[in-house]
Amino acid sequence: MTPPDASDSRWSDLGRPPLSADALRRALVREGGLWTSLDVVPSTGSTNTDLAARAEGLPEGAVLVAEEQTEGRGRLDRRWSAPARSGLFFSVLLKPTEVPVEKWGWLPLLAGVSVATGLSRSAGVDTALKWPNDLLVTVGSEERKAGGILAERAADGVVVGIGVNVTLTEEELPIPGAGSLALAGAVSTDRDPLLRSVLRSLGQWYGQWRDAGGDPAACRLQEAYAVGCATLGRTVRAELPGGRSVTGEAVAVDGHGRLVLATAEGVQQPVGAGDVVHLRPGPGPGAAHGTEE
Incomplete structure (x- = not known):
């Protein structure tokens, strides 16, 4: 038998093991829950682009995760790049038809609160948000960006893309001033529980916001965002x-x-x-x- 190529082996990088789609589905996709499907691909240009292309035929709650993004985009069309398996790169499809469209602008801020909350719990790092939805961590005494969010309209819903640097080293950072959970002293950099925590947090906040008809004050989203926003007061x-x-x-x-x-x-x-x-x-x-x- 010919041995598999080392670069394709599940154990080719023990420091950055692959995600298990089956395990994530068992934990997150369930009857009556928000998340209806979850796929993990080895590499793609952009999870947002891929999910948006299929949005019309998918139910709400589809999740697409990539081990690597080669053409990841952030706000203002900035490029987002990182080594394979070094972070969380995923998009979710939301269709809040019960909420007036003029309130959908809160979705990227909602996602920011969800990511910050989920990572604070699972990674044990202090996180903050730079308006509108950059994730900040502290490395030494320096505030650095470790993640970002991009929300885009697609068919009858919104695709929300999230990227978080997890295990990037100083040498791997794409730009000066970037950061990662590992550099911020995270107690865990296992991407599986990190992703589960973020998606559960997102499901909880989204459900509360949707049940409140998109009113950010009634569901306390506006308050939570203000508490975690590093931009306020500066x-x-x-x-x-x-x-x-x-x-x-x-x-x-x-x-x-x-x-x-x-x-x-x-x-x-x-x-x-x-x-x-x-x-x-x-x-x-x-x-x-x-x-x-």
Whole structure:
């Protein structure tokens, strides 16, 4: 018998073992639950793209996980890359038909709360959210991005893609300032229980939000997001579409999921889209001209 290629062997990388689709299905897919199917593929360009292409023919609750993404995308079309089996790369299909479409904008923030909650429980790391849905961890004394979320409309629902760096080393980080759960001192980097915890957390928060008709205050999603948001209380610069920018103190997340900035002119400016840069306070009253974190 010809031995299998070492690179394809289940035990080719003992530090980064593969996920078991069967075990995950047994734990997560059940009658009456949110998750209706779960597939794991060795590699794909983008789980969001793949799931969106099949969304019309799938029931709500489909989950697609990839051991590796070669064309992963984040917000603002940023690229997301990581070695195979070094993180959690997956997408879920949600069809909240009971919720008014104008409230669907809360889904990426809901996913952020779910990921942060699930990973805090299962990995034992302190996590925070940078508005709207970047996952932050602390490495040493430095705040770093370890994950992100991308929500996209698909057929009659929304595909939510989630990527989290789990075991990446300093040498493997895609950009300076990135982080991983391992670098943040996680007590566990076993991706199976991490993924289970995140999906269970997502199912719980989604159910509460859907049952409340999408009202983020009634289901306490707005409160939970504010508690875990590292952006609030800081001076930030919001880089808006069209090349404009607004600088001010982030004072709230409103009922539409927008970040509210208090500017030096005394105006409270809601920001619904764009890139937010955390700023370190500068000397004196010109804090808004501090350096970027």
